[in-house]
Amino acid sequence: MAKKVLVYSELPGDLIEKLKETFEVRYIPGGKDISDLLPDLTEADGLLGSWLRAGKELLDHAPALKIISNITVGYDNLDIPLLTERGIMATNTPGVLDETTADTIFGLMLAAARRFTELDRLVKNGNWKAPVSTEHYGIDIHHKTLGIIGMGRIGSKIAKRAHFGFDMDILYHNRSRDPEAEQLYDAGYCELDELLEKSDFICLMVPLTPETHRLIGEREFRMMKKTAVFVNGSRGKTVDEAALVKALQEKIIYAAGLDVYEQEPVSPDNPLLKMDNVVTLPHVGSATHETRYAMAKLAVENLTKGLLGECPPNLINREVFRSRA
Ligand SMILES: NC(=O)C1=CN([C@@H]2O[C@H](COP(=O)(O)OP(=O)(O)OC[C@H]3O[C@@H](n4cnc5c(N)ncnc54)[C@H](OP(=O)(O)O)[C@@H]3O)[C@@H](O)[C@H]2O)C=CC1
Numbered sequence: 001m002a003k004k005v006l007v008y009s010e011l012p013g014d015l016i017e018k019l020k021e022t023f024e025v026r027y028i029p030g031g032k033d034i035s036d037l038l039p040d041l042t043e044a045d046g047l048l049g050s051w052l053r054a055g056k057e058l059l060d061h062a063p064a065l066k067i068i069s070n071i072t073v074g075y076d077n078l079d080i081p082l083l084t085e086r087g088i089m090a091t092n093t094p095g096v097l098d099e100t101t102a103d104t105i106f107g108l109m110l111a112a113a114r115r116f117t118e119l120d121r122l123v124k125n126g127n128w129k130a131p132v133s134t135e136h137y138g139i140d141i142h143h144k145t146l147g148i149i150g151m152g153r154i155g156s157k158i159a160k161r162a163h164f165g166f167d168m169d170i171l172y173h174n175r176s177r178d179p180e181a182e183q184l185y186d187a188g189y190c191e192l193d194e195l196l197e198k199s200d201f202i203c204l205m206v207p208l209t210p211e212t213h214r215l216i217g218e219r220e221f222r223m224m225k226k227t228a229v230f231v232n233g234s235r236g237k238t239v240d241e242a243a244l245v246k247a248l249q250e251k252i253i254y255a256a257g258l259d260v261y262e263q264e265p266v267s268p269d270n271p272l273l274k275m276d277n278v279v280t281l282p283h284v285g286s287a288t289h290e291t292r293y294a295m296a297k298l299a300v301e302n303l304t305k306g307l308l309g310e311c312p313p314n315l316i317n318r319e320v321f322r323s324r325a
């Protein structure tokens with residue numbers, strides 16, 4: 001009997017058809033919580049999609065589950081220890097979104113530094129009445145210092161753009177050093193506090209883990225330069241958002257570019273949405289047609305291999321596969 005796959009996010013038609021060649025597929029695009037997925041969830045062998053929180057509640061409704069294939073690289077929505085304990089594989093989509101996400105982060109840096117969205121509003125609202133004066137000048141990016149917190153796959157693509165395209169000096173902070181980034185982009189390793197003090201631009205690109213939860217808060221914003229531009233492309237919860245609001249309102253830092261928020265979608269009364277020195281995007285780091293297709297394709301491959309007894313290329317909890325072999 002064909003294994004049952006539940007797809008809860010939008011998937012290109014050809015990939016749905018491909019899944020149907022091997023599996024019995026139930027397609028519920030836009031499925032946001034467990035109630036949207038019942039009763040199919042109870043019989044699903046595989047679950048494929050983007051943001052569903054997979055903890056005890058979901059797993060208790062999914063006794064047949066063998067694999068969860070995330071169409072994201074971040075997997076903070078998955079309770080990995082619990083999945084592992086229950087022998088359920090978890091996969092993600094690393095690598096294929098690095099360049100696109102780095103482009104987005106660079107766009108945010110440029111937009112925040114040069115005030116693109118604020119000036120766009122000025123023009124569109126009919127308020128461009130004379131040549132712009134110092135009041136609307138921005139700050140340069142080129143030849144400044146960029147601090148990357150989380151020099152991983154995406155962080156290193158940001159460093160590549162900064163080093164080769166914008167002549168920036170690169171500082172970075174990880175738990176471990178990255179000799180390749182040091183060699184390729186002349187990136188200098190430093191502790192977090194030193195990076196915060198010395199950088200003109202600060203990009204946060206760490207995964208959300210218990211260790212990185214609210215990694216950047218009031219103390220950290222106060223260590224930054226008054227002219228610093230802070231960009232968060234990781235997850236909203238890596239930052240204390242109330243402290244960020246305060247830092248921007250009180251001009252402790254110059255500006256911010258945000259793709260992620262503590263609560264998503266962001267609430268319309270979030271004070272960040274009212275500030276001219278903040279550029280806001282709706283979590284679109286990887287959102288191009290090409291890259292979202294590549295991510296979906298990889299997620300389908302991960303799920304297919306996992307359900308057919310092969311090791312998925314992006315298996316997060318390898319011990320599950322090893323214990324089956
Ligand atoms: N906005 C968007 O649309 C997107 C957001 N993301 C987010 O970006 C994250 C990073 O993705 P990716 O680059 O592929 O991941 P990687 O795992 O390749 O890189 C993460 C980096 O963070 C560092 N890191 C992890 N924990 C800590 C810590 N406690 N302190 C300091 N550094 C730390 C790691 O280095 P070390 O282990 O040495 O500490 C590593 O270099 C994802 O997990 C996701 O949350 C990803 C894609 C798109």
Ligand SMILES: O=CC(=O)O
Nearest residue numbers: 071072073074286
């Ligand atoms: O935020 C996006 C991801 O792929 O992770």
